[in-house]
Amino acid sequence: MTTLKRVFPAVALSSALLLAATLAVAASATRYLHVKVTNPTTHELVRVNVPLTLAEKVIPAINHGELRDGKVHIGNLNADKVNVRAILDALKTAPEGEFVTVQNLGNDVRVAKEHGQVVVHVIDKDSKENVDVTVPWDVVEALVSDTTEDQLNVEAAVKALENVGDTTLVRVSGHEENVRVWVDSRNTDTE
């Protein structure tokens, strides 16, 4: 009985810690895809917070238009006699760095592989708009997995997003609108 009394606080403390840890893990398990569109001129704001688990279940159920069975048909992806997978394989093994830089009067485009991510940076000189797209490599691979050459596997990409760290996928900054699309574990859009 004395042993029990002596051990009880330790057991209670361990149980409480275990419970707290379980709750913390459960609470942080849900990953969110956030979209935020703001217009600094009109002060309009649109915020969307989508739990990735929700997107994962809903996307395969949509069979409408170009989206079927979790895959979206992209007409322009059909690169004539260009093997997209071969290019992706080459990119995967390529060293980190810049792949393409196009500079002309209208815009500057830069495509690079940085820290295991494909980074696309576009500056539209006419509209003074900056577009930054960052896609983790696992997501790129998921997008083209189990697809024909003119499809993107959205369902697989969403699943892959669940396993990447907190990251900004798209950021568009311009005079009229700012757009940010990102993934994290918070159900609010705090940055």
Added chain:
Amino acid sequence: MIFIAKLGIGVLGTALVGAAALSSEGFIYVNVQEKHPGGTHVNVLVPAALVPTTLHFIPRHHFGAAPHDLRTVLPIIDAAIPALNDCPDGLLVEVVDPGEHVLVSKRAGAIVVDVNDPDETVHVSVPLSAAQSAIHQIAEATPAD
């Protein structure tokens, strides 16, 4: 005296079970407040469990094209509602423009919509399970019913 006591317990028990059954699926809550002077204030709280029963009494022709339209999106609704139910509570959509503020959130098993515009404020809360069963019931209705 004992008979009256037993009867009382029976009535009370039935009332409690009835109330529990009615509230088992939560409540649909609608609150509309018009902002102009003398504006209408509507406050409705309905047990969600009543919705399927009520739908049985609505003549099918009042549903119009809704059954057909809903049938096409039923797989999406059946995937989305249980998944949404499993998600933690939180804000799903917010739209702000100079004249209007719209919030759509998930709270305690219900989808909650709040609209605040210059004319009125609207608050609607619908339990997800009730929404799913009502949508099914409307989708499965045919003109011949």
